[in-house]
């Protein structure tokens with residue numbers, strides 16, 4: 196038999212392929228399943244355009260058969276198959292995509308979703324195999340063929356006696372090496388999990404024969420029933436992605452189930468958003484606002500991102516570009532037919548498409564949170580306790596460029612009824628004579644309530660925001676003012692309050708002089724710890740309080756001083 200050489204610098208390309216295009220060996224299965232799905236799509240397409248042909252759904256499926264004894268994994272399909280010429284051209288020529296050609300020849304409708312386009316996916320089989328066979332029979336020819344290759348040094352083609360149209364890809368799995376475990380690809384459970392991960396939404400059933408056990412019929416009434424094993428097909432993929440379904444077909448439970456199925460978290464999500472966008476860039480998405488932060492949420496290990504699918508095939512586990520940092524807690528999936536992918540499908544070629552999607556996602560999450568804040572306060576507070584800190588960080592991060600957007604999502608503890616309030620609620624009920632939005636910082640609410648200045652401001656019937664987290668003051672510093680009202684710490688030396696009448700009597704000159712002496716003495720005793728000691732007309736039950744001059748509050752100074760220099 197004549198051994199043919201791969202065309203077009205194929206040897207070098209093949210080497211490149213196998214060793215560098217993909218970082219992840221396991222994707223070989225995704226690529227071969229995608230090809231099988233394309234092959235069935237092509238039959239389907241032919242029947243659409245040919246009145247004499249019918250597409251009987253039950254006849255079309257993909258089957259995976261791992262065989263540990265032979266060290267083979269076979270992926271077979273009942274698709275369109277390949278003629279000898281097609282085998283040469285599409286499998287024998289690297290970077291030639293029969294699928295891409297098919298698409299342009301047929302001038303296919305947009306909703307026709309063939310996955311292949313680069314003509315390299317097939318070769319990923321060589322990442323895990325030292326020999327690959329393709330047995331195939333075209334729907335248009337009687338003769339079947341067997342293509343065999345052991346990698347870079349070429350391939351052979353010979354006739355075969357396969358009976359019905361379709362293809363069978365037989366992978367001879369490599370032996371384990373010190374660095375790589377190939378045996379795992381022969382394990383049914385591993386194959387099942389790879390299908391669920393990458394190919395769960397392929398539209399045709401992906402079957403695998405599994406060995407099961409049952410009670411022998413004749414012993415079923417016996418005292419000790421006997422068991423027998425038998426083989427049965429399991430369908431590994433769920434086929435219809437929930438995001439392609441219509442919103443009104445789905446209830447909350449279905450969305451929650453999907454959340455858990457995807458292992459986004461063990462908690463109950465607080466809300467979900469189902470997007471279905473049609474246009475220049477069409478995509479569908481399901482997004483969740485979780486109920487609880489994952490254990491590593493506020494650590495460096497946490498990685499934000501959404502699952503990104505291209506036509507139901509997983510491209511990226513965590514696409515970070517789809518979420519702004521301040522919404523990094525959001526979980527979900529995005530699926531688009533219109534993404535331009537690069538060869539390995541590990542990266543996207545154009546950020547512009549991602550930016551468009553992420554902008555939309557950003558605005559829909561904002562809408563959802565706004566809606567929750569306005570209509571389900573209890574739920575919103577639950578959300579805020581879980582993720583409020585992230586929104587606070589978002590307010591001052593990136594030089595505060597998102598503060599206008601985020602400030603209305605923030606809640607602060609307030610002296611009024613000890614509840615959480617928004618800045619808007621605070622400002623809306625401010626008495627007319629109140630000049631500033633007051634805040635007081637401290638390690639706890641009890642601590643703050645003991646501050647003498649808090650009593651003073653409260654006595655005026657002014658509300659105070661209680662800041663118990665270090666981050667809170669940075670947030671207010673960034674926002675600077677809300678509804679044209681500046682923030683003012685109660686520890687500031689200028690509270691903007693009118694001095695109480697009964698203390699406002701002009702002191703006599705002698706009194707003033709005595710005061711001055713006393714204050715000087717006090718300063719002498721306290722020393723460098725304070726800048727100045729002075730009198731105030733505001734105190735009631737307390738005799739003294741600490742205040743600051745200028746921008747920084749006492750709590751801020753403490754924080755800054757405790758930071759590494």
Ligand code: ADP
Nearest residue numbers: 230234285292293294311312313314315316317
């Ligand atoms: P792509 O899928 O991007 O086109 P591949 O390297 O994965 O590139 O496949 C190359 C070509 O080989 C496909 O375009 C298709 O024409 C053909 N092919 C691969 N697998 C099959 C199959 N199971 N059935 C029919 N044709 C196939």
Ligand code: MG
Nearest residue numbers: 230311316317
């Ligand atoms: Mg392919």
